[in-house]
Amino acid sequence: MTRKIAVVTGGNKGIGFAIVRGLCEKFDGDVYLTSRDVGRGESAVELLKCAGHSLLYHQLDITDQKSVDSFKNHLISKYGGIDLLVNNAAIAFKNDSTEPFGLQARETINDAKVEQFKNKNLSIEKLSELMRKFVKDSEEGNNVKEGWGESAYSVSKVGVSALSFVQQRLLNAENPNRNISVNAVHPGYVKTDMTSHKGVFTIEEGARAPLFLSLKSTYKGQFVWKDKKAIEWDGQLPEPY
Template identity: 40%
Template sequence: MSTKVAVVTGGNKGIGFAIVRALCKQYKGDVYLTARDVGRGQAAVESLASEGLKALFHQLDINDLNSISSSAAFFKEKYGGVDVLINNAGIAFKVADTTPFAIQAKVTLETNFFATRDMLTHFLPLIKAGGRVVNVSSFVSCRALSQCSPALQQRFRSEDITEGELVGLMERFVNEAQKGEHKEGGWPDTAYGVSKLGLTVTSRYKPGGF
């Protein structure tokens, strides 16, 4: 029987690190802590080792398509696929951050929605029978939904929303934020919330609402 493998993105700190630690204690297989920064990733693995826990490191930057594709090839060759994928990597600007909203919207959506979607595109074909994919979203997505216009809420809650339509809506938010017109377009004033709303809708495995 081939060795099972679990992969966690953004695993060098915060929630991702806690997920890796828990998997090391409970999962019967190899656990990969991935991070875009090699030094920080290896330091996190060493920290776990000091606790008597074994995690493996693989460099993975979800904002880099080449990094995603090469990582997918690595796990396919070494394990024949992936048993557990936890899409945890993400970004959140602090409340007091003075970065213009237009930039926050672009950067946040690029990572939390579009890059995570790229991960799914490349890794879903590798998920073994009985495998699992977990996308780490946030309760903030529900709050963002409630602050959207009725028309946007209807589309996000609809049973027939397609991936193409969802991508178009996320692109529309970024474009309107660039022009300072997102509020007029029916969007809330939270790039993080919209990014996680997009991820939550992406994660729906069957028709239905929140």
């Protein structure tokens, strides 16, 4: 690869937008803002360019395999690969949403892909199996009975965190000399559309830990709190969101 490349999914607003802006300021290479909606993505890019930043745009819907393949092929043909990925894109239903919980579970998990399990030897296949069971239980109205709770979004975040640990373990086993890091980060309760702007942190504050992981961190396979410290992801949280 001739130049380093950084990609942020769901970068047109919220924490993703702040991460893109931070990378434009400090990342030594090309920065891609991606979004599902082309119009919103291009508008965000123009806003950053007007502020003096240099960046690129590409449409990317992580729930659409054709969209994923299109972007992947673009990156391979132009750069040969990728250096940094911030998997920020997400979906959440509001607390007063009228959609059935099963639909909420399916839509949220389509974005996160897999679910959690504490087994240190957990495989991607087993993780996917657990996620499918969560969706099935939710669609049948058995989510609480089966111990999943009432928040599809929370389950999906636990799942995607677990996936990051599985991926790190597999990468280490495959070739530890490649020095690839996969981490999960909790940015805090941020004022965004997803939280109906009820959070306590600005998007700039929410971007601090993700930018730390992207630019300075040596963490590998860790769950990182908003204060940039690695913690036990399934243990006692250090403080409220």
